[in-house]
Amino acid sequence: MAQVTKTGELGIVTTKLDEAMKWGRSNSLWPLTFGLACCAIEMMAVQASHADVSRFGSEIFRASPRQADLMIVAGTVTKKMAPRVRRLYDEMPYPKYVIAMGACVIQGGPYARGYSVVLGVDRVIPVDVYVPGCPPTPEALQFGLITLQKKIRGETNR
Amino acid sequence: MDSSGWTELNIGPQHPSTHGVLRLKVKLDGEIIKDVEPVIGYLHRNAEKLCEMSYYCDNLIYFDRLDYVASMIMESGFLEAAEKVLDIEVPERAKWIRVIMSELSRIASHLVWAGAFGLDLGMLTPFFYCFIQREKILNIFTEVCGSRQQTNYMSIGGVYQDLQEETITHIWEFLKQFPEKLEEIYKLFIKNDIFFSRTKDIGYLPKDVAIDYGVTGPMLRASGVPYDVRKDEPYLTYDKVNFDVPVSQKGDVLARFVVRFEEMRQSARIVKQALEKLPDGPYFNPKGKKSLMIRVRGNGEAYSRVESSKGELGTYIVADGSVRPYRVRIRSPTFKNLSVLPVLAKDTMIADLVSISGSIDLVFGEVDR
Numbered sequence: 001m002a003q004v005t006k007t008g009e010l011g012i013v014t015t016k017l018d019e020a021m022k023w024g025r026s027n028s029l030w031p032l033t034f035g036l037a038c039c040a041i042e043m044m045a046v047q048a049s050h051a052d053v054s055r056f057g058s059e060i061f062r063a064s065p066r067q068a069d070l071m072i073v074a075g076t077v078t079k080k081m082a083p084r085v086r087r088l089y090d091e092m093p094y095p096k097y098v099i100a101m102g103a104c105v106i107q108g109g110p111y112a113r114g115y116s117v118v119l120g121v122d123r124v125i126p127v128d129v130y131v132p133g134c135p136p137t138p139e140a141l142q143f144g145l146i147t148l149q150k151k152i153r154g155e156t157n158r
Numbered sequence: 159m160d161s162s163g164w165t166e167l168n169i170g171p172q173h174p175s176t177h178g179v180l181r182l183k184v185k186l187d188g189e190i191i192k193d194v195e196p197v198i199g200y201l202h203r204n205a206e207k208l209c210e211m212s213y214y215c216d217n218l219i220y221f222d223r224l225d226y227v228a229s230m231i232m233e234s235g236f237l238e239a240a241e242k243v244l245d246i247e248v249p250e251r252a253k254w255i256r257v258i259m260s261e262l263s264r265i266a267s268h269l270v271w272a273g274a275f276g277l278d279l280g281m282l283t284p285f286f287y288c289f290i291q292r293e294k295i296l297n298i299f300t301e302v303c304g305s306r307q308q309t310n311y312m313s314i315g316g317v318y319q320d321l322q323e324e325t326i327t328h329i330w331e332f333l334k335q336f337p338e339k340l341e342e343i344y345k346l347f348i349k350n351d352i353f354f355s356r357t358k359d360i361g362y363l364p365k366d367v368a369i370d371y372g373v374t375g376p377m378l379r380a381s382g383v384p385y386d387v388r389k390d391e392p393y394l395t396y397d398k399v400n401f402d403v404p405v406s407q408k409g410d411v412l413a414r415f416v417v418r419f420e421e422m423r424q425s426a427r428i429v430k431q432a433l434e435k436l437p438d439g440p441y442f443n444p445k446g447k448k449s450l451m452i453r454v455r456g457n458g459e460a461y462s463r464v465e466s467s468k469g470e471l472g473t474y475i476v477a478d479g480s481v482r483p484y485r486v487r488i489r490s491p492t493f494k495n496l497s498v499l500p501v502l503a504k505d506t507m508i509a510d511l512v513s514i515s516g517s518i519d520l521v522f523g524e525v526d527r
Contacts, residue, residue, distance in 0.1 A: 034172055036179060037201055037523055038226035041270060042307060048273075048289030063173075081179060081200045084171055110219055113211060114204040135307055 019153075025069075025095065026152040027057040029145070032068035034088065036075025039102040039135040043074045051138035056145055065091040070148070071125075072141070076104035076111055077118045089125040097152070099144050100127045103134040110134070164192050167508075171200045177274060178522035180496075180515070186508060194503045194511070196496055201526040209486040214240055215314055215451040217486065222308040224488065225524045227270045228467040230256075230263035230299075233312040238393055238462030239473040240314060243483070244454055249440045252316035253394045258329070258432045259302070259311060260394075260464075261425040265336075266295045267467035268418050271519045272343065275415070278516040279356055284346045291339055294332050301325045314454075315446020321436070329433060336426055344419050357412040361502040361514035364409060371501070372494040375469025376421060377518065380406045380413040387465040399431045411517040418519075455479055468492045468519055490524040 035043060046053045047061060062068040065088045077085055089098070100121050103109030108119040121127060128151060131144035162185075170181035179200035185193040205220040212220075221236040222229040234256050241248060273288035296306045302325055303311040303318055311318050347353050363373070368381040378385055386403040388396040404420035406413035445454075456477030463472045469491025478484040495518050502514050 032172075037203075038223055038308060040178070041227055044270075044274075045289060045293070048293075049286045050290070050293045065172075076201065076203050078200060078202055080202065081171065084200075088172055110223070111203045111205075111208065114208055116202050116204050137306060 022153045026149040029056075029058050029070040029097065029148070030060050030062050030068050031058055031070045031072050032065055032088070032092070033061040033063050034071060034073065036073070036077065036081065037104070039074035039105075042135045042138055042141065043072055043101065046138040046141050051142060053142060053145065056142065056149070058145060065089075066093065068092055069095065070097045070099065072099045072101055073105045073121045073125075073127075074101045074135075076109065077121045077124065078116050079118060080116070082118050082124050085121065086124050097128045097148055098125055099129045099131060099141075099148060101131045101136055101141060101144070103132060106130050106132060163187070169511075170197075177516065177520045180520060180522065180525075182511070182515070184508070184511065189507050189509075191503050191506055191508055191511060194500045196499055198493075198496070198522075198525055201522040203523070203527065205527045206486050206488060210483055213451055213481055214244060214454065214456065214483065215446075215448055217483070218310055218313065219308070222310055223523055224490065224527065225267070225466060225468065225471075225492070225521050226307060227521060228263045228267035229307065229309050230259040230311065231267075231464060231466045232471065233309070234260050234394065235462060235464040235466065235471045235473050237312055237314060238464060239460040239475045240456075240483075242460035242462070243456035243458060243475050243477045244314060244446075245457070246315045246443055246446050246454075249316055249443060250395075250437050251320075251439045252441050252443075254432050254436045255317050255321055255441060256312055257394050257396065257399070258321075258429050258436075259299075259309075259317075261428045261432070262295050262298060262329075264425045264467045265422050266292050268422050269295075271418065271467075272347070272415075275516045276347065278512050279353060281347075281350070281353065284343055287339070287343045287346065291336065291343075294336075298325065298328055298332065301328065313442075313446060313448070314451065315443035316441050320441040326433060326436075329429065333426055333430055333433075337423065340419070340422060340426075347415065354412070356510070356513050357410065357415060357517075359410050359412075360506065360510050361411045361517060362409050363498065363502055367498065367501055368409075371498040373469070373498050374491050374494065375466070375519075376414055376417045377469070377495050377498075379404060380417045381409040382407040387463050387470050391463065393462070393464055395432075396428075398435065399428050401428050411513055414517045452481055455481055456483060463489075466491055468521065468524070469495060488527055490527060492519070492521055492524045496520060496525055 105121045111117040129144045129148045164185040167184040171179040181197040183195040209217045221232040269288040269292045273285040276284040384405045401424045404417045459476040461474045472489030474487040476485040
């Protein structure tokens with residue numbers, strides 16, 4: 001087997017520090033283990049074998065908000081839960097991002113007529129990417145994650 | 159520290175092993191649990207009230223989202239009651255299709271439970287194995303109705319689409335490889351010493367306590383009561399298939415685990431028989447067409463019970479002659495099963511609480527409704 005020696009002669013890249021930071025940040029988004037309802041099962045499916053979100057650098061779902069960069073709000077946010085969602089968001093260190101997953105989180109979904117559901121998590125915390133669906137497929141959530149990565153790098157989504 | 163000298167510990171609502179949004183107020187004497195108080199309601203989505211505000215056919219979507227890992231069983235539970243109230247007959251083929259889908263859904267639900275239970279105890283590998291099998295079932299669901307998890311496949315008077323020949327071959331393909339893979343997953347758990355010592359003789363539930371608290375499903379059967387609605391009061395076509403009701407006399411966490419795995423084997427058996435006996439004919443009663451649904455009026459009241467993957471699901475519908483139900487009441491199995499947690503966890507170590515609460519198979523869409 002031929003041995004390849006890497007000398008570093010071809011390995012120099014000139015870039016701005018900002019760009020390098022954005023590149024690093026976008027490729028190691030660690031989500032918070034935060035399942036609320038139905039969408040949480042699809043969020044688990046994203047982590048599992050078929051979808052495998054590790055390929056995009058989000059392999060470890062952190063149990064503590066102090067160690068997480070990304071909050072995937074998966075499931076209906078009720079009025080009882082909303083203060084806790086806000087508190088978890090506040091506990092996350094900067095820079096932090098939020099993906100709103102599913103119809104309930106975006107605007108209340110099928111429960112919008114009810115008395116106990118918050119009509120969209122963006123009334124509680126700021127949201128970066130919305131992933132529609134009830135529940136969204138794992139592919140949709142992956143697309144949302146890639147969209148967020150592009151947003152962090154400052155690229156447009158076209 | 160409170161006045162009794164016990165330490166108070168708060169677990170949840172955001173906790174990796176509470177399977178949703180359960181909050182536990184635990185009182186500890188050192189490492190020994192003296193009292194547990196489950197605080198629920200963090201996912202109260204007023205499904206019952208919304209059912210009363212919707213047409214009969216629209217109620218299905220709220221039942222889908224009750225127990226969101228076994229949505230097909232929830233649908234059949236609602237339809238059992240709704241079809242009595244609306245007086246609509248179901249064709250024979252539709253009944254068999256419902257049996258097939260319910261059992262596949264039961265397998266998917268138990269697989270999610272097994273994967274999550276492994277995660278609770280610190281085993282990552284079974285989670286991946288379980289979800290590979292679950293994806294195969296969800297692919298079948300996608301073929302029949304276009305949706306993965308919240309299927310909305312069954313409808314009043316039958317099912318939404320007929321089972322195609324191609325789908326039937328896919329179900330056969332799934333069943334061919336499933337038993338072998340299930341044994342593989344089973345061995346991953348049962349041959350692990352750490353798993354054994356964390357589940358054996360922990361969370362003992364005596365028979366009489368289980369009956370007093372209204373516990374049903376695999377939890378009750380693991381305590382030695384052979385109660386299964388599919389056997390004791392057959393609905394759909396469960397009286398025409400052969401299957402065993404797994405029972406264990408041990409009553410601990412390990413027994414619940416073994417019972418659930420045996421149930422998956424039995425479900426695969428039921429699906430096989432149902433596919434062989436699947437008759438030809440209509441899959442849908444034209445009286446239940448969706449365009450007619452805004453004019454169909456229900457009369458009287460009906461209660462139905464079905465065996466969900468968690469226990470006995472009861473649906474009580476009161477109709478007042480209008481196009482919407484007057485009252486829908488859901489007897490959810492997980493709510494009853496959760497109420498026994500303080501008994502199970504009393505005088506055990508705090509580290510075992512995760513194992514015990516995991517073995518109940520909590521789904522919060524159903525507990526809080």
